[in-house]
Amino acid sequence: MSPSGGAPLPRNRSQLSDIASLSERMGYFQALRAAFAVIVLGAAIFAAKVLGVSDISSIALVTAGYLLVSGVAEGLRRLTNERGLSIVTLMLLVDGVYLAWMMYETNGIQSPLRFLTYVHLIAVTLLASHRTGLKIALWHSLLFFVVYYAQAAGLLEIRGELARGTQFERLSVFNVMAFWLVALGTTAFSSVNERELRRRKADLEALAEMARSMEEVSDPNESAQILLDQVSEWFEFKRGVVLGGRDFTMMAFRGPGEATPTEPGLDQVVKDAFEKHGTALVKKPDPDENPRLTALMPFARNLLVVPLFAEGAPVGVLILEHPSISARVERRLVVMIEQFAAHAALTIRNAWLLEQVQRMAETDALTGVANRRVFELTLQKELARSQRNGEPLTLLLVDVDHFKSFNDTHGHQEGDNALKGVAAALQEASREFDIVARYGGEEFAVILPSCSSRESLVVAERLRTSISDVDAAAPVTASGGVATFPTHATDMSSLIEAADEALYKSKRAGRDRVTRSRRRPAARRPRPRPKKPVLAETQPVSEARSVS
Known part of the structure; x- marks a missing residue:
């Protein structure tokens, strides 16, 4: 959007920077032209004899015309953005013509004002580019030779006492050589600066590209891999690794072959980088002091160890092998x-924080297993999958026996420890794709995908038995109830009801056991069709309408 009545705003900061830079440079050129005019008029007025000026009015008239053309051109450039570059180029040519004529009017090749062409050349090279500077140098040389041959042919009068005779050719060659020496030197230095600026711009664009790639991922390991890949590709590193996390394990690896798993911990070079709070350069790491790094990057040389800090706290380390x-x-x-x-460190730290928030929202704070909300969402999702694939799904509800009495006898702290042990035992005895959740209080639920009714009792008994091995202040037992879709229920609510009924049958039967549901899913009754009103044969049509 743009302010009402104003010009459209640039879409990003780089566009705004380019526009401001161009206007600023054009402002410098206008100031330079004004300075040329002041110097020429001042020299013509106060040093007319030295310059050999006989008619100051002609110089003043040409200078006034030069300033007028310059002002008009600048106004046109601002109005016509599309042809702005052509106007700038034309004015640079006009600058050369004006300076060449002023040199001729003020003693020719001996003119003290010839230094203005050097100033113009340097200004163009620095404010435009080194290529433009070379073109302007050619233009000044061409104008110089035009005046030279015009004087040699007698079309123009030769100015200056020393320039008459054989000295004319020598001075001309000397001026041209001196001018090109300055031109080539200025161009060389300017090209070095331009290459450096282009390289820095490319580096910043690569950094922006990495930032955009990291915005599309939320996993900290993926962010670390993006950092390693971008840095390695852009700066041509052959091998690298990113270590991070609480134990500083490997988050990303790049190089020939596969990474060798290493034990958690910090090597000496990493410790030194963290203490230095900056990049450490290691020519050859000591295998005894850096066993993990030696295993990950064998025979490594010229390492850059870059610590990753986010708000002053270490989150990892980037290790690269320099190819040189x-x-x-x-x-x-x-x-x-x-x-x-630095950018990647903030992204990785934010990804970890997001994982922690998600984990807190999905897990029970006490036991670390899934909470009630996740249980219900997962059960609904697994039921839908079982319906599509025609596979069974078993639900086990487990309730710790006499838990209130346990709490009253041993205290709530021991009760919490017992619940943690029960949750850990259930997770340990479950399969990788089974879901253990805290259903409420001392009650737990286990979702068992692809578990049939025949298998359910065996699996549930194994899970119940694992609870007996929990290390607590007193022996812990549990009762359970299992129900299977579609044998005992056809939807989520009826499946939970069936498992809950079986659980309470276990409690009534003496606890410390598992009971399988005997419920059968209710058959769907067809809805009765609404009866249509029947009109009596002898009833009048008008009466029938009033009844209906």
Whole structure:
């Protein structure tokens, strides 16, 4: 959007920066042209004899015309954005013509004002580009030779006492050589600066690309892999690894072969980088002090160890092997990698925080298993899948026996420990794809996908028996009830009811046992069709309408 009545705003900061930069440079050129005019008029007025100026009015008239053309061109450039570059180029050519004519009017090749062409060349090279600077140097040289041959042919008068005779050719060659020496030197230095600016711009674009890629993922390991891949590809590193997490285990790896699993912990080079709070350069890591790094990157040389900090706290470390044989690493390279690492550290930290929030929303705070909400969502999802695939689904409800008495006797702290032990035992005895959840209080639920009614009792008995091995202040037993879809129920609510009924049968039968449901799903009764009203044969039509 743009403010009402105003021009449309740039869509990003880079566009705004480019527009401001162009206007600023054009402002410098206008100031330079005004300075040329002031210097020329001042020299013509106060040093007319030295410059050999006989008619100041002609110089003043040409200068006024030059300033007028310059002002009109700048106004047109601002009005016509599409042709702005053509107007700028035309004015640079006009600058050359004006300076060439002023040099001729003020003693020709001996003119003290010839330094203005050097200033113009340097300004164009720095404000435009080194290529534009070379083109302007060619333009000034062309104008110089046009004036030279016009004087040699007698079309223009040769100005200056020393320029007459054989000195004319020598001075001309000397001026051209000096001018091109300055042109080539300025262009060389400017091209170095331009290459550096382009390289930094490309680095920032690569950093922005990495940031966009990280926005599309939420897993911290994926963010770490994106960091490693982007840095390795952009800066041409062959091997690298990202370590992070509480135990600083491997989060990402890049290189030939597969990464070797290592024990958690910190090597000495990583500790040094964290203490330094900056990048550490390691020519050859000591295998005894860095066993994990040696296992991950055998025979590594010239390592960059970049710590990952987020708001002052360490979240990981990026380790890269420099491809160069020499141990020299450019400072620019280190600075850019640190910028990549700083952004990635915040992203990884945020991904961990998001995981923690999601885990807190999905797990029971005391036992660490799924909470009631996740249980209901998972059961609904598994039932839908079982209906599509025609597979059975068993639900086990488990209730800890005499838990209130346990709490009253041993205290709530021991009761909490017992519940934690029950949850851990159920998870340990379950399959990887089974879902253990805390249903409420001392009651737990286990969702058993692809478990038939025949298998349910055996599986449930195994889970119940595992609870007896819980290490608690007193022996812990539990009662259970199982129900299977579609044998005992056809929807979620009836399946939970069937398992709950079986659970209470276990309690009434003496506890410490599992009972299988005997419920049969209720048959669907067809809805009775509504009877249509029947009109009596002898009833009048008008009366029938009033009745209906």
